[in-house]
Structures are given as structure tokens and as C-alpha cells.
Amino acid sequence: MRMTGNRVLSIAAAAITVVVAPVVVAIPSAAANEKGAGIMAGCTDWTPHMRGVISGTAPVHSSYSGSSRVIATWKYGQIFRVDKRCVNSSGNLWWHSDCCTGVKGYIWNDYTKVTGT
Numbered sequence: 001m002r003m004t005g006n007r008v009l010s011i012a013a014a015a016i017t018v019v020v021a022p023v024v025v026a027i028p029s030a031a032a033n034e035k036g037a038g039i040m041a042g043c044t045d046w047t048p049h050m051r052g053v054i055s056g057t058a059p060v061h062s063s064y065s066g067s068s069r070v071i072a073t074w075k076y077g078q079i080f081r082v083d084k085r086c087v088n089s090s091g092n093l094w095w096h097s098d099c100c101t102g103v104k105g106y107i108w109n110d111y112t113k114v115t116g117t
Helices: 005-026
Strands: 042-053 057-061 070-075 079-087 093-099 105-108 112-114
Touching (some): 042 093, 070 105
Antiparallel strands (some): 042 079, 042 112, 057 070, 057 105, 079 093, 093 105
């Protein structure tokens, strides 16, 4: 039995589409798009892990909104533990720190990165 190149490509493309499409939908993005922001807004418990500040200074807020009160300012390299993932009504991703710094508060994702320590 002989298959043409077009059939093999069609089957491969169909398999990739079937496998990739659910993954793209299932993985939450760092920021919700404008249409989905209202649906995704809120906080969820998250697997505790350590993150570090990657900007010169980063404000820590009382809530997961840039307009909320700043309760602390962390400097570059500050390590903190995360226990919640929050998305505000604007679709921005925030992390809640629950320990290790003496401050419990929210920090914007773009000021942080995952750290191994």
C-alpha cells in the first residue's frame, strides 16, 4: 500500500491540531484577554512555590489591584513564597505571598520569576 505525501501531511496536521488545541485552551495565560477577564477574575489556591523579585523595586499591595494600598516594597532578589494565583478584572496576574518575608500581600507577576531557592 502506497501513501502519497499529501495524505501523510494531512494526517500529521490533523493529529497535531487535535493534540495542540485542548492544551492551548486548558493552560491559563499570564494575563486574561479582554473578553475573558471578567470570567477569570478572582484568586485560586496555588501549589506553594518560591518566586523572586526581578525589578529594582516592587510594590506589595493589600489586594490584587495596582490601585490598592502599597503595604511594602521589595527589592531586587527578594525571595517569597506564593500560595495563591489571582487575576484582577483587568486581566493582570498577581501572586499572593503568604510567608517568609514578614509581609502577606499581593505582587504583580511582571515583577517576579520562579526561583529554585
